[in-house]
Amino acid sequence: MLLKGSTLAKNIKDTAKAKVESLEKKPVVAVIQVGDDESAKVYTKSMKKLTDYVGMKLLDYPLKEDIPKEELLDLIDALNKNDEITGIFLHMPLPSNFNKNEIISKIDPIKDIDCITPHNIGLLSIDSGVVFPCTPYSCVEILKYNNIEIAGKECVILGRSIIVGKPLATMLLKENATVTICHSKTKDLKEVTKRADILLCAIGKANFVTEDMVKDGAVVVDVGINVLEDGSLAGDVDNTVEKIASCMTPVPGGVGPVTVAIMVKNILSLYDLQNS
Numbered sequence: 001m002l003l004k005g006s007t008l009a010k011n012i013k014d015t016a017k018a019k020v021e022s023l024e025k026k027p028v029v030a031v032i033q034v035g036d037d038e039s040a041k042v043y044t045k046s047m048k049k050l051t052d053y054v055g056m057k058l059l060d061y062p063l064k065e066d067i068p069k070e071e072l073l074d075l076i077d078a079l080n081k082n083d084e085i086t087g088i089f090l091h092m093p094l095p096s097n098f099n100k101n102e103i104i105s106k107i108d109p110i111k112d113i114d115c116i117t118p119h120n121i122g123l124l125s126i127d128s129g130v131v132f133p134c135t136p137y138s139c140v141e142i143l144k145y146n147n148i149e150i151a152g153k154e155c156v157i158l159g160r161s162i163i164v165g166k167p168l169a170t171m172l173l174k175e176n177a178t179v180t181i182c183h184s185k186t187k188d189l190k191e192v193t194k195r196a197d198i199l200l201c202a203i204g205k206a207n208f209v210t211e212d213m214v215k216d217g218a219v220v221v222d223v224g225i226n227v228l229e230d231g232s233l234a235g236d237v238d239n240t241v242e243k244i245a246s247c248m249t250p251v252p253g254g255v256g257p258v259t260v261a262i263m264v265k266n267i268l269s270l271y272d273l274q275n276s
């Protein structure tokens, strides 16, 4: 069975839209892009479509690649201080001359809609998060929406990145799963992945996970988005795995649409915090 993300994504958007309609002051999101990356522009467009749909406002701040650090920090500072702005989204990666952690740390955590600041990541790790990194958040919501029991289950995560693997492990632990994280130095990978009741893959290698790596009846969540030579998209999990998995998210159309939609939940959580 395929766990498609479109219905959940629509539910999230419609719930947010209804809430925004009830608000006198509408949430405003500032999106900062340093440089000219095309995929970041595409992402801003999909964020604009989303914010338009739910009735929020999006302000786009495209900055030149060679902008001095001080100007970027001044912009973040001004947005932090501006009461009209609910949230700030900073496109990653930043050009290599920037110290990423220094810039991220300047975002006021109460406006950090992508959960990238050390403060919000720290809150997440002590189970007190108000916002959550969008991709792990969408993986957990997909499991819950499809009534897949997480508590007590053996969850194996492929990938330990700061934006996906690590926070996903924290969030699954909070749901009482037994969690293992694998990475490029993991030995006997197949033996580990085969133990998984729920296998979550985020390594960025097309069709890497094959049938022989998956237990019969496992739930498989494929986070990977890999562009093939012919321009089509593939996940980290080979399509043949669908035959032995009890259910599996497709790529495209699984985790991706939920990840985009779920940011509005973070925006509204911060809006509530700012107005409480």
Ligand code: NDP
Pocket (backbone or CB within 6 Å): 135, 158, 159, 160, 161, 162, 163, 164, 165, 182, 183, 184, 185, 186, 189, 202, 203, 204, 205, 223, 224, 225, 226, 255, 256, 259, 260
């Ligand atoms: P990163 O490149 O930051 O991390 C990849 C991880 O995979 C690393 O921890 C790496 O290990 C591990 N890895 C790489 N090769 C192997 C291997 N052969 N065996 C075991 N582990 C391996 O990727 P991201 O986390 O940023 O993204 C992962 C994928 O998810 C990408 O395809 C990306 O496009 C997609 N993505 C999808 C999103 C969505 O909304 N659907 C959102 C964000 C990302 P090590 O640490 O040892 O190097």
